[in-house]
Amino acid sequence: MLQCDYTTSQLDVLEAESIHIMREVAAEFERPCLLFSGGKDSIVMLRIAEKAFWPAPIPFPLLHVDTGHNFPEVIEFRDRRADELGARLVVASVQDSIDAGRVTEETGRRASRNRLQTTTLLDAIEDGEFDAVFGGARRDEEKARAKERVFSFRDEFGQWDPKNQRPELWNLYNAKIRKGEHIRVFPLSNWTELDIWDYIRREGIEIPSIYYAHTRKVFERDGMLLSESEFVTRDEDEQVFEAVVRYRTVGDVTCTGAVQSAAATVEEIIAEIAATRITERGATRADDRASEASMEDRKREGYF
Amino acid sequence: MDILRFATAGSVDDGKSTLIGRLLFDSKAIFEDQLEAVERTSRDRGTEYTDLSLLTDGLRAEREQGITIDVAYRYFATPRRKFIIADTPGHIQYTRNMVTGASTADLAIVLIDARKGVLEQSRRHAFLTTLLRVPHLVLAVNKMDLVDYSQERFEEIREEFTAFAAKLNAPDLTFIPISALHGDNVVSRSENMPWYNGSSLLHHLENVHIASDRNLVDVRFPVQYVIRPQRATDPALHDYRGYAGQVAGGVLKPGDEVVHLPSGLSTRIASIDTFDGPVQEAFAPMSVTLRLEDDIDISRGDMICRPNNQPQVTQELEAMVCWMSDATKLAPRTKLTIKHTTRTARVLVKDLHYRLDVNTLHRDEEAGSLGLNEIGRVSLRVTQPLFVDDYARNRLTGGFILVDEATNNTVGAGMITDAR
Numbered sequence: 001m002l003q004c005d006y007t008t009s010q011l012d013v014l015e016a017e018s019i020h021i022m023r024e025v026a027a028e029f030e031r032p033c034l035l036f037s038g039g040k041d042s043i044v045m046l047r048i049a050e051k052a053f054w055p056a057p058i059p060f061p062l063l064h065v066d067t068g069h070n071f072p073e074v075i076e077f078r079d080r081r082a083d084e085l086g087a088r089l090v091v092a093s094v095q096d097s098i099d100a101g102r103v104t105e106e107t108g109r110r111a112s113r114n115r116l117q118t119t120t121l122l123d124a125i126e127d128g129e130f131d132a133v134f135g136g137a138r139r140d141e142e143k144a145r146a147k148e149r150v151f152s153f154r155d156e157f158g159q160w161d162p163k164n165q166r167p168e169l170w171n172l173y174n175a176k177i178r179k180g181e182h183i184r185v186f187p188l189s190n191w192t193e194l195d196i197w198d199y200i201r202r203e204g205i206e207i208p209s210i211y212y213a214h215t216r217k218v219f220e221r222d223g224m225l226l227s228e229s230e231f232v233t234r235d236e237d238e239q240v241f242e243a244v245v246r247y248r249t250v251g252d253v254t255c256t257g258a259v260q261s262a263a264a265t266v267e268e269i270i271a272e273i274a275a276t277r278i279t280e281r282g283a284t285r286a287d288d289r290a291s292e293a294s295m296e297d298r299k300r301e302g303y304f
Numbered sequence: 305m306d307i308l309r310f311a312t313a314g315s316v317d318d319g320k321s322t323l324i325g326r327l328l329f330d331s332k333a334i335f336e337d338q339l340e341a342v343e344r345t346s347r348d349r350g351t352e353y354t355d356l357s358l359l360t361d362g363l364r365a366e367r368e369q370g371i372t373i374d375v376a377y378r379y380f381a382t383p384r385r386k387f388i389i390a391d392t393p394g395h396i397q398y399t400r401n402m403v404t405g406a407s408t409a410d411l412a413i414v415l416i417d418a419r420k421g422v423l424e425q426s427r428r429h430a431f432l433t434t435l436l437r438v439p440h441l442v443l444a445v446n447k448m449d450l451v452d453y454s455q456e457r458f459e460e461i462r463e464e465f466t467a468f469a470a471k472l473n474a475p476d477l478t479f480i481p482i483s484a485l486h487g488d489n490v491v492s493r494s495e496n497m498p499w500y501n502g503s504s505l506l507h508h509l510e511n512v513h514i515a516s517d518r519n520l521v522d523v524r525f526p527v528q529y530v531i532r533p534q535r536a537t538d539p540a541l542h543d544y545r546g547y548a549g550q551v552a553g554g555v556l557k558p559g560d561e562v563v564h565l566p567s568g569l570s571t572r573i574a575s576i577d578t579f580d581g582p583v584q585e586a587f588a589p590m591s592v593t594l595r596l597e598d599d600i601d602i603s604r605g606d607m608i609c610r611p612n613n614q615p616q617v618t619q620e621l622e623a624m625v626c627w628m629s630d631a632t633k634l635a636p637r638t639k640l641t642i643k644h645t646t647r648t649a650r651v652l653v654k655d656l657h658y659r660l661d662v663n664t665l666h667r668d669e670e671a672g673s674l675g676l677n678e679i680g681r682v683s684l685r686v687t688q689p690l691f692v693d694d695y696a697r698n699r700l701t702g703g704f705i706l707v708d709e710a711t712n713n714t715v716g717a718g719m720i721t722d723a724r
Contacts, residue, residue, distance in 0.1 A: 168714075
């Protein structure tokens with residue numbers, strides 16, 4: 001890490017910035033929580049939290065919005081990781097929101113619980129009285145995110161107003177809110193997909209097995225490979241076949257596409273990403289394809 | 305590999321989006337699905353060329369109105385460096401956005417249209433860059449293809465701008481003649497301008513020396529968070545008391561004598577801890593945890609420095625302030641919240657000395673208030689002491705934000721002048 005001319009590598013600069021952001025939140029808010037899905041970005045975020053407060057334990061709980069349509073490998077990983085850290089894991093269930101009549105399940109072939117998550121998330125934030133919520137989103141992911149602040153203000157309805165964002169200068173973050181409002185905090189804002197993988201390699205961080213190449217029963221829809229699963233209704237012409245695939249992102253089984261890949265190690269994944277010509281969300285997310293502004297719309301409503 | 309953060313200023317007409325598009329495209333940071341989306345939208349709108357500004361204009365209102373309303377952050381990397389671009393719009397709310405983008409930038413690129421020369425806007429952008437103390441400024445003289453790649457025209461613009469920059473106390477200044485549209489001198493040296501002996505823009509961005517821009521002299525460690533492992537199972541940790549923060553200046557080493565502010569008490573650094581083990585040196589921008597040899601009552605907002613090199617401890621601030629609110633104005637008697645390093649306090653505007661016209665640099669001493677995007681020199685009184693340096697000496701201990709107490713919005717950014 002140290003060099004004689006006092007330069008710092010890009011991963012060290014990013015890590016130091018993220019640690020600074022996490023400590024700001026812990027110092028300025030009463031009830032933060034960290035969104036932990038078991039996906040690679042939230043895994044890196046959790047490692048940063050571990051570093052920021054060491055040797056003390058992470059001073060806030062983890063929150064996961066469980067759609068009930070998650071990959072079992074990821075849920076297993078989520079529980080194990082929380083357990084290792086001795087962290088409190090709060091699971092907010094979309095199924096519970098459906099059962100309570102808060103949201104209505106979508107029906108049909110493209111049914112997804114993606115959009116329903118927003119209600120469950122906002123209810124969980126309200127129930128937990130969380131005033132700051134860490135998310136693992138990065139600005140390189142999507143162009144609405146490219147303009148979002150590190151401290152992103154949400155009103156009492158959990159809404160994001162892109163035209164009314166607080167200016168962010170130097171390393172100073174405005175943490176002032178009224179009761180009922182909250183701040184979404186994105187400590188990994190300046191990381192790219194490649195930075196995340198470089199960091200996973202450098203730190204030797206464990207990630208769920210589905211990120212690595214494996215054999216899976218899939219079918220093709222809109223040019224994406226979706227996993228065969230009890231949660232997805234297939235058309236007759238959507239034939240299931242076996243393929244060697246891996247996941248670049250981890251969301252719901254119903255809307256996360258796999259990519260054909262033989263990359264079985266972090267090094268091979270990094271080589272593959274460095275050469276790819278498609279963004280990770282473009283390659284793997286049906287939810288972002290709905291319209292040009294779909295991420296912006298969901299974010300306005302309070303999505304991650 | 306290190307990181308270079310740079311801000312770009314200029315309007316769409318100057319070819320800024322084309323330039324950014326080219327840097328991203330040639331460094332393979334634009335992906336096929338992004339390009340397809342942009343091409344599709346350009347077609348739908350009846351535009352004949354691929355409008356690369358659509359890559360950065362991410363919000364619906366921006367696409368509908370064809371304007372950029374906010375700072376967009378973009379990322380690319382070459383084998384030498386990772387780059388973070390703060391792309392700021394040239395027109396709407398230009399000052400607020402440019403000040404925001406420039407606050408963390410190591411370098412700023414100001415675009416000039418070779419046909420039009422140095423305009424009011426170019427002077428404004430250059431002024432804001434120097435006000436925010438961006439250490440390196442690049443004047444990219446664009447559209448050289450439209451002036452027949454004329455050396456004479458380039459030299460004319462260089463001379464005019466150099467004369468203006470002398471008034472600004474401008475930092476390291478580099479002029480590069482380019483054509484963003486055709487790629488001349490953007491990534492590789494142009495064959496159309498054999499008279500130009502300098503680097504291409506990308507080569508300059510990859511090689512400009514930024515390590516020495518950081519302040520490695522004045523030790524400044526704003527205490528951010530006190531770490532006390534309360535439920536640690538390890539009995540050795542029961543007495544652990546660490547002061548966490550991000551180094552804002554200087555080099556800290558175990559054994560160094562340090563002074564705590566505001567108490568003025570001296571002690572030594574026992575160790576500099578990180579999750580990955582203790583380190584022998586800490587400097588900006590590292591986030592570390594200090595343990596000290598003596599028990600001193602230290603909390604968030606305090607400062608650790610060296611006995612013979614201390615920041616000014618003061619409740620009276622002189623500063624240049626950029627006002628960022630369209631709902632309210634800054635005027636004498638205005639009360640606000642100030643956030644400076646890790647300390648938050650209340651502040652009263654005692655005096656507005658003048659409002660600066662960012663186009664002419666004229667000082668209007670009659671001005672009674674500052675409105676949106678206006679810049680002025682103010683005197684402030686703070687409810688508790690702050691530990692400050694001149695912004696020119698340290699951007700982190702010299703900069704602050706102002707927050708409206710009714711709306712909680714960030715309404716101003718300040719740069720401290722005249723600190724001892």
